[in-house]
Amino acid sequence: MKMGVDWKQGTLRVALTVLLLANLFPLFWMLAVSLERGSTLIAGLADLWPEQPSLRNYLEMWQSGPFGRYFLNSFVVAAGVTAGNLVFCTMAGYAFARRRFPLKRTAFGMTLATMMLPAQIIMVPLYVLIVKLGWFNTYWALIVPWLVNPFGVFLMKQYIQSLPVETEQAARIDGASELQVLWYVVAPLARPALVVLLIYVFMSHWNSFLFPFLFTNEDAMRTLPVGLAFYQGQYSIDWPHLMAGSATMALPMIGLFLIFQRQIIAGLTAGAVKG
Amino acid sequence: MAQSRRGQLWQGGRESRATLILLLPWLLSFVVFWAYPFFYSLYLSFTQFSGFGTPEWTGLSNYLALLNDNDFITSVRNTIVFAAGTIPATTVFGLGLALLVNGNVGWRGFYRAGFFLPSVTSMVVIALVFQILYSRGGYLYLLARSVGLPVPENGFLLSTSTALPAIMAMDVWVFSGYYMVFFLAGLQAIPAEYYEHARLEGATFWQRLRHVTLPLLRPIMLFVVVVNTIKTLQVFVEIFIMTKGGPLNSTMTVVYDLYETGLRKFRMGYASAMAYVLFVIIMALALLQMKVMRSEEEVQG
Numbered sequence: 001m002k003m004g005v006d007w008k009q010g011t012l013r014v015a016l017t018v019l020l021l022a023n024l025f026p027l028f029w030m031l032a033v034s035l036e037r038g039s040t041l042i043a044g045l046a047d048l049w050p051e052q053p054s055l056r057n058y059l060e061m062w063q064s065g066p067f068g069r070y071f072l073n074s075f076v077v078a079a080g081v082t083a084g085n086l087v088f089c090t091m092a093g094y095a096f097a098r099r100r101f102p103l104k105r106t107a108f109g110m111t112l113a114t115m116m117l118p119a120q121i122i123m124v125p126l127y128v129l130i131v132k133l134g135w136f137n138t139y140w141a142l143i144v145p146w147l148v149n150p151f152g153v154f155l156m157k158q159y160i161q162s163l164p165v166e167t168e169q170a171a172r173i174d175g176a177s178e179l180q181v182l183w184y185v186v187a188p189l190a191r192p193a194l195v196v197l198l199i200y201v202f203m204s205h206w207n208s209f210l211f212p213f214l215f216t217n218e219d220a221m222r223t224l225p226v227g228l229a230f231y232q233g234q235y236s237i238d239w240p241h242l243m244a245g246s247a248t249m250a251l252p253m254i255g256l257f258l259i260f261q262r263q264i265i266a267g268l269t270a271g272a273v274k275g
Numbered sequence: 276m277a278q279s280r281r282g283q284l285w286q287g288g289r290e291s292r293a294t295l296i297l298l299l300p301w302l303l304s305f306v307v308f309w310a311y312p313f314f315y316s317l318y319l320s321f322t323q324f325s326g327f328g329t330p331e332w333t334g335l336s337n338y339l340a341l342l343n344d345n346d347f348i349t350s351v352r353n354t355i356v357f358a359a360g361t362i363p364a365t366t367v368f369g370l371g372l373a374l375l376v377n378g379n380v381g382w383r384g385f386y387r388a389g390f391f392l393p394s395v396t397s398m399v400v401i402a403l404v405f406q407i408l409y410s411r412g413g414y415l416y417l418l419a420r421s422v423g424l425p426v427p428e429n430g431f432l433l434s435t436s437t438a439l440p441a442i443m444a445m446d447v448w449v450f451s452g453y454y455m456v457f458f459l460a461g462l463q464a465i466p467a468e469y470y471e472h473a474r475l476e477g478a479t480f481w482q483r484l485r486h487v488t489l490p491l492l493r494p495i496m497l498f499v500v501v502v503n504t505i506k507t508l509q510v511f512v513e514i515f516i517m518t519k520g521g522p523l524n525s526t527m528t529v530v531y532d533l534y535e536t537g538l539r540k541f542r543m544g545y546a547s548a549m550a551y552v553l554f555v556i557i558m559a560l561a562l563l564q565m566k567v568m569r570s571e572e573e574v575q576g
Contacts (some may be wrong), residue, residue: 118505241400249399
């Protein structure tokens with residue numbers, strides 16, 4: 001017996017299905033437009049699904065100028081940031097969970113604080129820093145500042161803390177160094193948390209717009225979200241191609257989510273439920 | 276070897292070196308890419324700086340100028356309207372959806388995934404899709420018109436009275452499902468005994484909601500509202516893609532104003548002051564919310 005509305009199952013199903021369709025409608029619509037042949041918008045309400053759906057727009061997007069490059073950049077950036085986070089957040093999380101050092105509480109508190117910190121505070125100074133370092137329009141700017149996500153540190157610390165400490169102690173008694181304990185004992189046990197971290201970081205950076213936008217102005221270095229945002233400026237009426245590009249960007253994330261939804265949601269709500 | 280509880284060994288120098296290595300990436304990242312920009316931004320807010328040369332100290336003049344800057348005041352107002360409009364709606368819909376999905380319906384995972392799905396796509400994609408839907412030939416526009424609603428001539432995004440509400444509606448659409456997932460987790464965490472007890476006493480759905488569910492959901496509610504506040508007050512991507520602050524500044528928000536001032540007009544000192552004003556507003560609201568929720572908790576006992 002749980003908390004939910006008292007309605008009959010049938011009514012509830014209908015209501016939820018209607019709401020769900022309304023909720024997913026814009027995404028369906030994006031797909032429909034992407035499969036259109038011409039570049040005219042629909043003329044009326046009846047034209048919801050294209051008469052002759054074709055994948056032509058998708059092919060043309062891939063063949064046209066920078067789109068393939070945008071995709072590559074997005075992948076390189078997301079993968080790079082993710083790889084870094086997997087290593088560095090685990091290291092820091094392990095330190096916070098198991099090691100003693102001065103000001104540990106303060107340090108962890110500051111990490112949590114940066115999670116809540118609005119990005120706009122660091123927008124301008126980070127831009128100046130990136131330019132000064134000569135990283136403007138390079139992968140460095142898109143990857144390095146994001147290598148240790150505070151949420152990632154939080155996640156790994158929580159998970160590692162919940163592991164039984166005896167396994168690690170046994171390894172230490174056998175003479176393993178800290179780094180060996182981390183690599184050979186803790187990391188394999190922390191795999192569920194690592195999966196969540198991987199998906200979360202990859203998706204955040206694949207979808208990220210603000211900083212990739214601020215730190216690039218050359219087409220060759222733009223990521224998908226930025227490229228798509230500028231595409232619409234150039235060819236303002238070419239919606240079908242734009243929707244094909246958008247769908248190409250969105251579908252991998254939707255796929256990832258559908259496969260890993262339990263882990264993603266568990267990771268997200270871990271912070272909330274524990275208060 | 277000294278051994279403390281929780282299995283933390285202390286072997287002197289070698290141990291502390293190991294700890295340092297473990298923390299080094301985090302520490303470097305934190306100091307260089309968070310702490311330093313955070314304080315540098317504060318410093319810049321008291322200067323005039325164009326990005327070239329050195330910043331020129333001007334004391335409080337940026338902050339004083341902001342008080343008289345009509346554009347900035349407009350952007351603050353728009354931002355607050357945006358937040359005040361979307362936060363309650365998103366929270367209520369999120370909770371409502373959670374209550375529906377948590378009812379006796381089966382396929383919970385399916386519905387949960389479906390409602391969460393929009394938040395998994397980039398805001399860029401969503402903004403682009405809605406931009407068409409809201410335009411003169413777009414489906415939502417045609418739908419509204421065919422139902423007889425008064426619609427502006429050139430689509431929702433080109434009219435000062437409908438542009439901001441249209442973007443707000445889009446945000447509520449995306450994030451209701453996102454926050455629904457948090458409420459679902461919270462509902463799951465409430466022990467069934469409370470409901471059995473309430474049911475035995477003949478409580479109706481609404482009574483159960485008010486007296487059992489809502490009090491016990493308080494931590495989640497707090498989390499949702501605070502996170503929502505912080506996020507919505509920073510709204511930028513939607514504005515940049517859909518309206519660029521127009522028409523006539525009716526969708527100009529603080530972060531968009533900040534972006535234009537600091538990184539297009541290169542008035543970085545002034546922009547930093549804007550950033551800090553917004554920061555203070557956000558932190559004040561977040562702390563206020565936490566305080567209100569906490570003290571209510573104590574009253575409940």
